[in-house]
Amino acid sequence: MRLExxxxxxxxxxxxxxxxxWIDRRxxxxxxxxxxxxxxxxxxxWLFVAHESQLPKAGDFLTTHMGEDAxxxxxQTDGSIKVLxxxxxxxGNKVCFADAGNTRRFVCNYHGWAFDTAGELxxxxxxxxxDEGDIDRKKNGLKQVAKVSSYKGLVFATFAEDAPSLDAWLxxxxxxxxxxxxNEEGGTELIGGCIKSVMNANWKFGVENFIGDAYHAGWTHDxxxxxxxxxxxxxxxxxxxxxxxxxNGHGWEFGxxxxxxxxxxxxxxxxxxxxxxxxxxxxxxxxxxxxIFGSVASASIFPNVSFLPGISTFRQWQPKGPMQFELKTWxxxxxxxxxxxxxxxxKGVMQTFGPGGTFEMDDGENWENCTTINRGVxxxxxxxHYRCGISRQIEHDxxxxxxxxxxxxxxxxxxxxxxxxxxxxxxxxGSMPVRHQPRLAGVAETRDVxxxxxx
Amino acid sequence: MTQTxxxxxxxxxxxxxxxxxxxxxxxLYREARLLDDxxxxxxxxxxxxxxxxxxxxxxxxxxxxxxNQVSDLTRMAYYNDCxxxxxxxxxxxxxxxxxxxxxxxxxxxxxxxxxVEYTETDGEYRVFSNFYAYRNRNERDEDSLVGNxxxxxxxxxxxxxxxxxxxxxxxxxxxxxxxxxxx
Numbered sequence: 001m002r003l004e005x006x007x008x009x010x011x012x013x014x015x016x017x018x019x020x021x022w023i024d025r026r027x028x029x030x031x032x033x034x035x036x037x038x039x040x041x042x043x044x045x046w047l048f049v050a051h052e053s054q055l056p057k058a059g060d061f062l063t064t065h066m067g068e069d070a071x072x073x074x075x076q077t078d079g080s081i082k083v084l085x086x087x088x089x090x091x092g093n094k095v096c097f098a099d100a101g102n103t104r105r106f107v108c109n110y111h112g113w114a115f116d117t118a119g120e121l122x123x124x125x126x127x128x129x130x131d132e133g134d135i136d137r138k139k140n141g142l143k144q145v146a147k148v149s150s151y152k153g154l155v156f157a158t159f160a161e162d163a164p165s166l167d168a169w170l171x172x173x174x175x176x177x178x179x180x181x182x183n184e185e186g187g188t189e190l191i192g193g194c195i196k197s198v199m200n201a202n203w204k205f206g207v208e209n210f211i212g213d214a215y216h217a218g219w220t221h222d223x224x225x226x227x228x229x230x231x232x233x234x235x236x237x238x239x240x241x242x243x244x245x246x247x248n249g250h251g252w253e254f255g256x257x258x259x260x261x262x263x264x265x266x267x268x269x270x271x272x273x274x275x276x277x278x279x280x281x282x283x284x285x286x287x288x289x290x291x292i293f294g295s296v297a298s299a300s301i302f303p304n305v306s307f308l309p310g311i312s313t314f315r316q317w318q319p320k321g322p323m324q325f326e327l328k329t330w331x332x333x334x335x336x337x338x339x340x341x342x343x344x345x346x347k348g349v350m351q352t353f354g355p356g357g358t359f360e361m362d363d364g365e366n367w368e369n370c371t372t373i374n375r376g377v378x379x380x381x382x383x384x385h386y387r388c389g390i391s392r393q394i395e396h397d398x399x400x401x402x403x404x405x406x407x408x409x410x411x412x413x414x415x416x417x418x419x420x421x422x423x424x425x426x427x428x429x430g431s432m433p434v435r436h437q438p439r440l441a442g443v444a445e446t447r448d449v450x451x452x453x454x455x
Numbered sequence: 456m457t458q459t460x461x462x463x464x465x466x467x468x469x470x471x472x473x474x475x476x477x478x479x480x481x482x483l484y485r486e487a488r489l490l491d492d493x494x495x496x497x498x499x500x501x502x503x504x505x506x507x508x509x510x511x512x513x514x515x516x517x518x519x520x521x522x523n524q525v526s527d528l529t530r531m532a533y534y535n536d537c538x539x540x541x542x543x544x545x546x547x548x549x550x551x552x553x554x555x556x557x558x559x560x561x562x563x564x565x566x567x568x569x570x571v572e573y574t575e576t577d578g579e580y581r582v583f584s585n586f587y588a589y590r591n592r593n594e595r596d597e598d599s600l601v602g603n604x605x606x607x608x609x610x611x612x613x614x615x616x617x618x619x620x621x622x623x624x625x626x627x628x629x630x631x632x633x634x635x636x637x638x
Contacts, residue, residue, distance in 0.1 A: 099514040193531030227547035356634035364632030365555035
């Protein structure tokens with residue numbers, strides 16, 4: 001796919017110095033930077049579009065956005081998944097108006113052009129109006145994205161023909177993702193439905209918060225934590241045995257105590273459940289990962305998906321202009337969980353990290369104010385401080401990626417903005433620098449790599 | 456033990472008396488005033504011990520799609536709470552560190568279209584109403600939430616307690632950053 005914006009080479013590196021630890025505030029409101037992000041980041045990244053469990057049967061579909069481009073994600077009769085632009089090639093109208101459902105055809109309301117779930121044009125209103133040679137049905141289907149691929153239930157798509165494989169894109173981050181997606185036999189599913197809300201904030205504030213900002217939690221969310229846990233404050237952070245890990249702009253910050261996030265969920269039965277399966281989890285993922293899971297932790301997949309392993313909120317920050325995003329919230333559970341545990345998890349998530357959640361309420365207010373205040377014509381030229389923990393990088397014999405010690409850190413945020421910068425400046429995706437020493441390149445199944453790596 | 460009345464409306468006509476309709480309408484207005492005033496202690500006193508407070512997330516779906524988005528309790532919901540859940544949420548405001556509630560949000564609940572019906576259970580009444588809830592905070596931060604409610608209210612000791620409430624918000628994308636409000 002040819003994207004006309006690529007090729008001009010604005011110098012985005014002037015907007016940050018990550019070795020010095022600062023970022024320019026214009027990243028969070030400038031319409032020109034935002035427009036470039038849509039081309040350079042969103043039109044080229046692998047983007048999350050669905051969980052396999054949302055599309056169990058042939059004909060099941062859902063609609064979502066890749067950047068600001070509307071797409072349909074549809075299960076085919078052969079079991080594969082296709083991702084199509086939700087736009088009729090005739091005049092561009094939407095061809096699917098529902099959030100989700102099951103169908104054989106997507107039909108445009110304007111002139112009745114009808115497409116099958118693979119996007120092929122099958123017919124239209126008053127077909128006789130087209131003379132022979134007017135229209136080639138094969139060439140007038142719904143446009144397909146360049147590539148679709150899944151990782152353990154998560155379906156991703158990209159518009160970029162030159163995108164690396166999804167495995168390469170996720171890279172060593174797969175080792176971390178397995179804690180969310182593969183901690184129990186059977187994998188995961190999303191609870192039915194999706195809650196959507198709007199924040200007048202730049203999309204990156206949500207992503208960077210989840211990618212590494214454990215620091216805000218004890219302060220911003222003191223009230224949330226106390227309300228869920230009989231007045232008890234945030235569990236203490238062990239700076240020696242907690243980490244930031246960054247891979248290709250993805251990031252996971254975590255403790256190793258195993259219970260912090262489970263505690264914050266405020267649902268004792270869920271804690272019990274995970275404690276019960278933890279020995280099995282250790283057999284499956286190794287001891288280290290079984291201790292990380294459930295700890296105070298948060299994570300983001302570059303560019304715009306985040307989740308809390310243990311709390312089980314799973315969300316996407318969909319950009320809607322430089323100063324607005326739409327937040328899509330799901331609950332992710334293990335398929336093997338009994339129904340009552342799924343119910344406990346779902347209620348717990350919506351009481352903490354739904355729009356009415358006791359944690360979520362204090363986040364939106366912060367991000368909206370960060371966005372609008374940073375825009376001031378004088379204010380926007382002041383730098384923002386991202387130096388926390390800048391000298392704490394370590395080599396860890398078990399943990400892959402760029403690892404920093406102490407989960408109060410800006411390291412993953414710096415890793416995210418480094419990837420942002422690399423992508424904003426890269427002419428072709430093959431020329432993007434690799435910022436860490438991959439340990440799992442070529443390893444097909446990262447679940448089975450529990451233990452020590454050779455450094 | 457008698458079954459609690461259902462939110463689903465039976466076929467038969469069971470409109471309540473003028474007196475009962477008036478009493479329950481006044482109850483709804485009083486509840487709205489308590490919520491506007493953030494008088495949550497008195498609001499909680501209006502809730503029954505076996506409360507179910509439910510506000511499902513409603514997706515946009517084609518008419519032919521028969522997915523039960525309203526009463527399937529396994530699906531995503533803004534609220535799917537029992538009384539203890541509501542009380543837990545409310546303790547956030549007592550911590551002194553609910554930053555986004557200080558300065559306070561300003562609320563107005565407007566309640567209308569009240570209909571009251573007798574139910575299959577003595578002393579329990581089905582109450583339909585519409586709400587318009589307006590919020591404003593800080594300088595010019597504002598939003599409106601509009602929708603319908605179906606309630607079951609129970610007469611206890613000369614007063615009424617809310618046993619069930621189903622709230623249908625008319626938003627698909629909730630046009631707000633949070634839901635720091637009870638409807």
